[in-house]
Amino acid sequence: MAIEGFTHLICFAAGHEIIRQGRRDLTLARLTPDLVYDQMVAAGCARKLIFSWLGNPGVGSLHAVRRAIEGGGLELEEYSHFGMVGRYVAGAAHLPFYPLRSYAGSDLPAANPLIQWVASPYAPGDEVAVVPALNPNVTIIHAQRADTEGNVQVWGLVGVQREAALAAERVIAVVEELVETEVIRADPDRTLLPGVAVTAVCVEPYGAHPSFAQGYYDRDNAFYRAWDPISRDPAQLDAWLEEWVRGVPDRAGYLEKLGPETVAALKPKPRPSGSVDYGEYS
Amino acid sequence: MAIEGFTHLICFAAGHEIIRQGRRDLTLARLTPDLVYDQMVAAGCARKLIFSWLGNPGVGSLHAVRRAIEGGGLELEEYSHFGMVGRYVAGAAHLPFYPLRSYAGSDLPAANPLIQWVASPYAPGDEVAVVPALNPNVTIIHAQRADTEGNVQVWGLVGVQREAALAAERVIAVVEELVETEVIRADPDRTLLPGVAVTAVCVEPYGAHPSFAQGYYDRDNAFYRAWDPISRDPAQLDAWLEEWVRGVPDRAGYLEKLGPETVAALKPKPRPSGSVDYGEYS
Amino acid sequence: MSGTPDELMVAAAAAELAGVRTVFVGIGLPNAAAILARRTVAPDLELIYESGVIGARPSRLPDSIGDPALVSGATATMSMHDLFAYFLQGGRIEVGLLGAAQVDRWGNLNTTVIGPYANPAVRLPGSGGACEIALNAARVVVVMSQSPRSFVEHVDFVTSPGHRHPDGRSRPAWAGGGPDTVITQLGVYRFGTDGEMQLTALQPGVDQADIDAASGWPIRRALA
């Protein structure tokens, strides 16, 4: 499975619910495992990571993941960012591989035999790196809004959310708010995924905290920094999971613990996109 | 060279200026040559077409192009739509080829030896069709608006405009209107091409007529239908080019001939997209 | 039931879309059929156009598949790359609606040339998206006019592959189901398990002699 969202719109609500359900032996794909997979690895959910950058952005390491790797308890399948992007693209496009100009002269292909090469039929001797399609059983994405038909809209960074979702057998979209279909249809360019491609929509305001939702709330950089000492100490980490994940029944419980002051402090001032005219043609 | 825009935003202003300049021996790429290339072929600008669908949409044939083909005076290089899309994608991505699931069992590869096959390294016997990169010397696109930094925004159908532009050595964007940079920066998701990827911007209102600009003016379907008898008769066609292209100094002259009533009749009623909030973070 | 030949074809094609969720629509009769189906037998039908539109709600019958009325009020617009790669090739299209100038018994479609490719008697529009629609949609419904020049023993050019190439090659393993139904002004045809076309229904007022007179090979019968 994959929980995607590059820095933006990382669905912690889903990660926490998976921890509460006590899932085990998951293969977790994500470009940047981030805190959400550090927490899931610490909780014992994961057997394997498929990834391209393993850190706490701007802070340092994901200590639970590092301990699991250095202890030999976590299998790794490693790419570069563009390799991971390509895996989802190939998966979404029903192609066996995605070609990219990377890896030549790097030790990554030696570390990961799934990185292969194909010869260009247009230039003798020109070999292009390829990565295989990735088709998660489930992809969970977070988004700003959806309607009851399952049409999902995002603005700001979209990362690999469209490709990761369309590569999956099932797609769960968690959104900040439900809106009328007419709001969606007024601006079809903003639709990341049409309803025909979405299995389920869940409404979970602030479900991406401590990551952010453009226009809704800021990245909680203080929490990302605070995570470093927590994650460094297994006992502290377990206590954190007990208190903030297993100790609350759902996302509403987490938000209540977080408190209205923290939530309010993350709210940005408004900055409207402005409106464009699609025209009414009849 | 390529003048791209799928049904939407076809830059007739550029096509007409190329005819006025008396250009010859051009290789013209476009998914749907449409009336713009029918006119350029009739005017003797073209040596070769690279294309995937050759017709007057909803009407019938491009008669000038058909005459040139049936007379042997125009070289053809033919793909399917997705093959043409893939050629631009590979060109923009500096890849030698683009892989797609098409052409198996079709006679198109026999008609065009540039359509080739590569073997997947992940499944023995699985062959994937590939098309080669296409890198036009110049791509001309039409768009709704740009700023003086060359950032170009489009809404509605984007077709292959981003890929065709980024595949080219030089990119000319013709726009309906110039706006303040702050208008562009208020909604970065709408940017088709950032200024760093654009060689020149020209402001030419109604420059896509008789095709359309979403929210600005409708497709002139009456003109598309009227083109059929004009294009069918070489003498009529030449008279049309004399009157509407060579007989006017520039696009303003064309618009003046078109007249304010035709222009007014193509104006849609407003249908606003609505505004979203990006948030001001500081 | 009566109507013009076009109306008969549109009604029969719309009936094929009953309960369908996603249809990839070409211009002309397919477009009219899809719009009719959504208003009648398939209220949840999402009209998907190769120009980059999903879930169009056109306020008028568009002349082209890239009409502005398809965009305003649609659920999604996207680049042709994303639409062809992730929706069509990605296997999310239940029905592809195609037209053709020629069809053979295996459902191979020609929209490229009449006569030899290098020196055609008539140059037709070519593939557009038809080749990939024929290969990637879960099933293909063809709407076309029937005559001895269109229902032929051998198509002059295979633009969009059917169940078997004239040279004997079969469909690749990754492909969708291919031609499922051919609808003409004379009849409705489906394909046997061996991939050969068979007549399954006559349009109102049509008899076997009309079919025979308009076919370039003796079409197998499988009337209900």
Add this chain to the structure above:
Amino acid sequence: MSGTPDELMVAAAAAELAGVRTVFVGIGLPNAAAILARRTVAPDLELIYESGVIGARPSRLPDSIGDPALVSGATATMSMHDLFAYFLQGGRIEVGLLGAAQVDRWGNLNTTVIGPYANPAVRLPGSGGACEIALNAARVVVVMSQSPRSFVEHVDFVTSPGHRHPDGRSRPAWAGGGPDTVITQLGVYRFGTDGEMQLTALQPGVDQADIDAASGWPIRRALA
């Protein structure tokens, strides 16, 4: 001129961006350098972030390369696919700014592991976009801290290729120019025509003995 080691590196890296139009920015010191450069020596500099932002005008120094302040007011946002495929791989990036835990004389960078890959002493973050930045940017500027553990005879893992792999393989024909400059708290290094690193400038207050003490091989000198 004086400052902390970080300030020295940021200032030197910003100077490398004079007159540059497009820079692909990593987090940390590269980000600070790019923002400083745009305010000083490169007013037309477009900051491009792998998260999908072009032309960011951040109102604050962001903690991450996907900060919301990079999006609000940017000239363009796009999918990571389009950014990596059409801008980085498409050859539109003049300078890629990278950090690293280890570098060797050929400019090979390691951000993956210290020790063997299968059983690392220290697991580092890995490539992110660095491997493709190193191969596709027109030139690469590296900003890193120098010590005998970071300037090494042999990197433990080549994450991002330099001018020559330790096994002797050269750069592929399609690749960009590769490492151009390495900036540390002690010096500024460039690469000879044979691809070997050479010291071209000392940071203020640094002498040759400091360089020697912080290098795992005798670095060639080419001081102005």
